[in-house]
Amino acid sequence: MASLAVPSDNAEWQQQRATWLQALREKSFAGWPTAAEPLRVTQGTERAQGKVRVTNFEYTSQGAMRLPMVVFSNGDPRTAKAIELLDGPFPFTIKL
16 A cells, blocks of 8 residues: 655645545545535424424425425424434534
8 A cells, every 4th residue: 555645844745635526526526416406495283292202304405306304392392402413323412
C-alpha cells in the first residue's frame, strides 16, 4: 500500500482539500440533484394519546419519490425545544 504524504504547509493542505472535495463531488455525490427541489410536505393523519401527538407527513425526497415521516410530539410540535432523529444507525438530537 502506498504511503500518503502529510501536507507540510497551509497551501498544500488547501490543495489536498480541493482534491478531496472534487473527488467527493465526482464519485460520491454525482447522482445527487444539482438543484434543490421543493419538499412539497403534506400532512396526513394526526392522533393523540394523552400528551403524545402522532402526526403523519409525506414529503418529496427527489423527483417523484414521496417519503413518509412520522412525528411524535409531547403536546404542540410547534413549541418543541429539540428534534430527535431515532431512525438509522446514528440517532441524534437537534436543539431548537
